[in-house]
Amino acid sequence: MKALYIASTGMAAQERNVEVISNNVANMRTTGYKRARAEFQDLLYQQLRRAGSSTSEAGTVAPVGIEIGSGVKTAATPRIMSQGPVAPTEKELDVAIRGEGYFVVNLPDGRTGFTRDGSFERDGNGQLVNVDGYEIGPGIVIPENANSVSISSDGIVEAFIGNDTAPTQLGQLQLARFVNKTGLASIGDNLFIETASSGPPQIGTPNQDGLGDVLQGYLENSNVNAVTEIADLIAAQRAYEMNARVISGADEMMQATSQLR
Known part of the structure; x- marks a missing residue:
């Protein structure tokens, strides 16, 4: 039958x-997680x-x-890429994206990953990295004697070096966007990689060309x-x-x- x-x-x-x-x-409770639907x-x-x-x-x-x-x-099982709620953390290297875009992550195997998780740290060389130690593009080094690190809404990273009375610009965060962001492939660790369906990444500056801005001291929660x-x-x-x-x-x-x- x-x-x-x-x-x-x-x-x-x-x-x-x-x-x-x-x-x-x-x-x-996973930072930057995007819910899936069957x-x-x-x-x-x-x-x-x-x-x-x-x-x-x-x-x-x-x-x-x-x-x-x-x-x-x-x-x-597509991902629902809607904005998750943004919550304050009071940690100076935590950064949330408000709007369109993904942080660029340089993976150890040479590939480029993309994430909404802005839980950043400094490694032993002062390099800005994610919690797994992967470099955040385009590569920003925060000197050991840097104080009061600030990140503007358009991604400019500044800090007071030593006894300087004026801040020094250390670099600028970049964001990536995709024609079809639901076509990104999840590889775990809050990371995505591009596929033929997503199209190549369009790298740009936060707050420009349709990309969202960034908020220092905040993290984006899951949209579940x-x-x-x-x-x-x-x-x-x-x-x-x-x-x-x-x-x-x-x-x-x-x-x-x-x-x-």
Whole structure:
């Protein structure tokens, strides 16, 4: 009975849906995390009668056909790249993006990563890095005797060196934007990399050419909404149960058929 296999695809799809939701909930407190959403597509159809096929010698045609579907599949799990809430941290090297853009991260293997996580630190050489020690592009060094580091809304990094009475510009943060940011590939550690779907990065200065500005002493929180995720979880659970009930019903029908004498 085909209903068994059709319902099993529904259970598998809802299992994947719950996995996506659980990852969202697990990352509710992850800096710069962007929630994902499962999207589904129906599978191939068996056409028992085509719409428009002839129904008589007089030339009449069937206004509708008879199609039997074969279930559902997970089509994609796109990221929802909306702005997350920005919260103060009072840490001078924490930076949040307000608007469009990603920080540029130079990865050890030569690739370029992109992130919304602005939890920056200084390494032993004064280099501005992320929490994993990866260099933040374009490469900014904060001297050991630098005081009162400031980062303007357009990404200019300044500090007072030694006993100087005027600040020295140390560099400027850059942001990247993409034609299709949902096409970025997640590689963990709050990092994305470009793909053929995302297009190449367009590097620019914060607060210019449609890029957002940056806020020193703030971090962008996850855009996960707990109420929405719980509602989606309940809906997925009920859909899973209904598909399981279809399997039970199909099994009972087959059992009744096998007991016919």
